[in-house]
Amino acid sequence: MKPLSIGIILGSTRQGRLSPQVGNWVKEMADRRGDANYEIVDIADFKLPFLGEGTGEEPGLLAWPEKLSSLDGFVFIVQEYNHSITGALKNALDSARDEWNNKAAGIVSYGSTGGARAAEHLRGILGELLVADVRAYPTFSMFTDFENFQTFKPAELHVDKLNIMLDQVIAWGGALKTLR
Ligand SMILES: Cc1cc2nc3c(=O)[nH]c(=O)nc-3n(C[C@H](O)[C@H](O)[C@H](O)COP(=O)(O)O)c2cc1C
Numbered sequence: 729m730k731p732l733s734i735g736i737i738l739g740s741t742r743q744g745r746l747s748p749q750v751g752n753w754v755k756e757m758a759d760r761r762g763d764a765n766y767e768i769v770d771i772a773d774f775k776l777p778f779l780g781e782g783t784g785e786e787p788g789l790l791a792w793p794e795k796l797s798s799l800d801g802f803v804f805i806v807q808e809y810n811h812s813i814t815g816a817l818k819n820a821l822d823s824a825r826d827e828w829n830n831k832a833a834g835i836v837s838y839g840s841t842g843g844a845r846a847a848e849h850l851r852g853i854l855g856e857l858l859v860a861d862v863r864a865y866p867t868f869s870m871f872t873d874f875e876n877f878q879t880f881k882p883a884e885l886h887v888d889k890l891n892i893m894l895d896q897v898i899a900w901g902g903a904l905k906t907l908r
Pocket of ligand 1: 740741742744745746747748807808809810811812838839840841842843
């Protein structure tokens with residue numbers, strides 16, 4: 729069977745964001761497994777207008793669902809903003825529909841309490857988009873996994889949790905492919 733394609737979606741777009749560091753680490757760990765094609769998908773690259781505010785012809789707006797169509801599953805890199813996900817990620821989720829359906833997802837979150845509140849909000853949204861989010865999710869603390877709140881230095885214990893999460897994404901991603 730063709731290996732699954734899994735997009736590692738960076739949820740933040742602000743200047744100075746930490747999500748590329750977290751996403752790159754997740755990709756590095758995931759690539760070691762050799763069980764799927766993992767790629768970073770940076771929402772910022774698509775320059776998505778707020779839903780309904782653009783012309784509808786923006787290249788990024790057309791490219792976004794195309795990119796999602798090419799993927800069998802997702803790992804969301806989620807940061808906590810005011811106890812929820814970023815506006816940019818919510819807009820990106822809203823900016824496609826069928827392309828999300830019947831796919832698996834894992835969540836990696838960070839924040840002062842590991843980003844858990846944002847991750848739980850995301851789960852509610854994913855249900856509506858028919859994305860099957862798996863149970864295991866690594867949660868990184870701003871206090872202990874980022875040096876000076878800036879440089880990502882994850883504690884070793886997170887590697888096992890990440891691999892459990894990826895095992896589940898690959899298993900469900902393969903199963904759900906049969907529905908599409
Ligand atoms: C607008 C805003 C709101 C935030 N709210 C929270 C919060 O409610 N809880 C929390 O743990 N961290 C909060 N933070 C801290 C972020 O989790 C932290 O800055 C993180 O690095 C943001 O991810 P990013 O660097 O990828 O943008 C907030 C940060 C911003 C910019």
